[in-house]
Amino acid sequence: MHELIRLSFAPSFGLHGLGDAAVLAEEDGGRLALTTDSYVVSPLFFPGGDIGELAVNGTVNDLAMAGARPLYLTAGFIIEEGFPLEDLARVVDSMARAAEAAGVRVVAGDTKVVERGKGDGLYVNTAGVGRVPPGVRLSPARIRAGDGILVSGPLGRHGVAVMAERTGLAFEPAVLSDTAPLAGLADALLSAGGEGVRIMRDPTRGGLATTLKEFALESALAMRVEEALLPVPPGVRGACELLGLDPFYVANEGILVAVVAPDVSEYVLEAVRGHPLGAEAVLAGRVLEEPGEMVLLATRAGGSRLMDMLEGEQLPRIC
């Protein structure tokens, strides 16, 4: 269904794709970035966060990944009749705190109530507006063979945290969602790398593998990353083994993947590591000329396997 929707929606509205922020040239030479996301995560509260914080950070991150400074958010709530008001207050409070932390203002809101059985407690939509500073040029078309692939932090935390809450399983050590606003980290990265930063994306649904596959398809180049370099926390690793998941396909909500020119990659890595959200950042691999449109994982065992996009719904309703 997702694929059908994607195929029918984007052309109807003349969009290149869904999910990323649109960057719009304005008459005065400035550029506006615009994005929207609906959040239907179940459960609404999970270790390390809740739907409200997620809805603010997720939309802030869509803007930040387009190179924009996030400015304003709108918030739309679809509330099932009978949803506890104290839970609603918790979510709203969490959104207000997340917006403050991310330096954005929620400037418009809307609420709709649907009958019992016609919703699932609460759905939240956030749309975001930002401004892209002059000089920022992010595009997969700018990726070149030899570029470095930077991963800003540990993988798989959000998806595993939601899954743990849903299944009632307790993992040791406990895994908290990584939900966080990436605008500051993106800013540090862009300041350090300048035009050497080709593209950034936050590997949410479908995880790292899906984001790398998108880069590969959009640049017609190969992305090669080394398993031994990719940071997977012990809790995530254990949970994935137990649940039969691949951590490279599990959703993240507080890390980014960037492709950077070789001459700036070490400098960019240092800048990212200097940011609280990037302390565990790594240069995990390189862009290769061949095999075009492919993602290669160099395994710990010394082999190599192809990573494709996430097929189907590995984790339904994680965001």
Next chain:
Amino acid sequence: MHELIRLSFAPSFGLHGLGDAAVLAEEDGGRLALTTDSYVVSPLFFPGGDIGELAVNGTVNDLAMAGARPLYLTAGFIIEEGFPLEDLARVVDSMARAAEAAGVRVVAGDTKVVERGKGDGLYVNTAGVGRVPPGVRLSPARIRAGDGILVSGPLGRHGVAVMAERTGLAFEPAVLSDTAPLAGLADALLSAGGEGVRIMRDPTRGGLATTLKEFALESALAMRVEEALLPVPPGVRGACELLGLDPFYVANEGILVAVVAPDVSEYVLEAVRGHPLGAEAVLAGRVLEEPGEMVLLATRAGGSRLMDMLEGEQLPRIC
């Protein structure tokens, strides 16, 4: 519940209110308008429109009522598993056509699928961005005693059309939703009235009475309208009698109410009547000094009755 939400949300986000577009001053002296609305109308298809057209026009109208030229929309879809893809295609197509008619671009989109029984077919969120031209100053604080109250067209059509579809009742003559983009009409009105235009609002949920009551509360003045001047189509009148509704409280989706200075009111009326959506416009009353914060309906019978805000949910899920 609505009231509780309103009371808790607005302060949490530092908003003056919910539902209207926010107007934001920018560094370059321009003003950005921003708004959001979720649409949960049931049924999704109704005489004269559908959820897609409504979602585009409703958000365009929120921007237009703030005096903004609508530019961009985002669209978020929450789809219940099993929802017919041909219905989805109809809605998307309808949105694309409505956007073209309104002169806006849908620039970003998102889709989420929820399990069967966790939605009601389809919910749509639209957020909108517009720009407020220099010189437009709309505020209830600018309303003065003696100002004219302009109503741009026939009342009650959207609410009755949705109600007819829901109840399966056929009204004679048939009533079609008035859903339409008001940006052109608002532009004509502002061009004619200039700073003499105090405020505009589209009387959606809660109808004309609720909008007038908002004006009265926000200006601390009295709004007096004459029943004999207010245009209620025969089909709406008949349906309201049958269903026990008051047409002045029924939702509209293609008309506006404006308060205009006395010296420009006739000129503004002429301009509005010259627009296809304003052919039946009337000056339906005046702003009075007293009784402050009240709305008076001068009845056909020569009496006078107070109109208050809509209490409770006269028509659930009409938008």
